[in-house]
Amino acid sequence: MTAIHTGTIDRKRPTPLAALCFLALLFMSFAASAQDDVRIGYVDMKRLFETAPQVVNAREALDREFRPRNEALIADEARLEDMQEELAAATGADAEQQFEMEREVRNLQRSIERRREDLREELRFRLNARKNSLEETIDIAVREVARDGNFDLILTSPVAYAADRIDITDRILDWLEADFENETENETDTQEPPSQ
Numbered sequence: 125m126t127a128i129h130t131g132t133i134d135r136k137r138p139t140p141l142a143a144l145c146f147l148a149l150l151f152m153s154f155a156a157s158a159q160d161d162v163r164i165g166y167v168d169m170k171r172l173f174e175t176a177p178q179v180v181n182a183r184e185a186l187d188r189e190f191r192p193r194n195e196a197l198i199a200d201e202a203r204l205e206d207m208q209e210e211l212a213a214a215t216g217a218d219a220e221q222q223f224e225m226e227r228e229v230r231n232l233q234r235s236i237e238r239r240r241e242d243l244r245e246e247l248r249f250r251l252n253a254r255k256n257s258l259e260e261t262i263d264i265a266v267r268e269v270a271r272d273g274n275f276d277l278i279l280t281s282p283v284a285y286a287a288d289r290i291d292i293t294d295r296i297l298d299w300l301e302a303d304f305e306n307e308t309e310n311e312t313d314t315q316e317p318p319s320q
Contacts, residue, residue: 163275166286168293172262173255176297177304182254186247193243197236204232265299 173179211225269292270278279286 162277163273164290165270165273165275165278165292166283166290167266167278167280167296168291169262169281171293172296172300173258176258176262176300178258178261178300181304182258186250186254189250190243190247193239197240197243200232200236200239204229204236207232261300261303262296265296265303269295269299 207225207229211222211229214222214225217225266278266280269275273292273295275292278292
């Protein structure tokens with residue numbers, strides 16, 4: 125036998141759809157009433173890692189530290205190029221001279237490649253170490269600015285969209301700049317010999 129549906133609905137139990145709609149309406153009304161009380165800020169982390177004074181200083185320090193080794197490699201690469209040109213032009217050299225020149229070119233080329241890779245590895249290691257240290261400083265800056273500004277939530281990039289009115293990146297940069305100046309002054313004070 126087939127059951128015949130009479131079209132009556134049991135009104136005592138709400139359907140799952142009705143319960144879901146009720147919860148959605150309740151949540152939207154709560155969110156609308158709490159909207160005035162919540163302060164949200166946004167920080168552009170990419171901009172911080174490009175322009176914060178600590179980042180700029182670290183980049184310059186690493187550049188100063190690694191520049192001599194890089195310049196030595198560039199000089200060796202120019203010397204290698206000269207040796208390769210000499211080798212190509214040495215058509216009248218005997219087999220032993222030719223072999224010796226090729227060996228010198230190969231040895232210099234290997235040396236350059238090995239030193240270049242060592243330099244890249246060391247630079248990558250040092251950059252990561254500095255970045256980790258700077259991330260801690262930036263996290264402190266974000267927390268301090270958020271606490272001072274009574275923010276409830278801080279979002280960091282990447283986000284799909286953030287209005288300019290909630291962007292507090294400039295405040296974070298100001299905090300980082302003041303912190304950097306304090307550190308620089310403290311380092312200068314500790315380096316100065318006591319007056320007699």
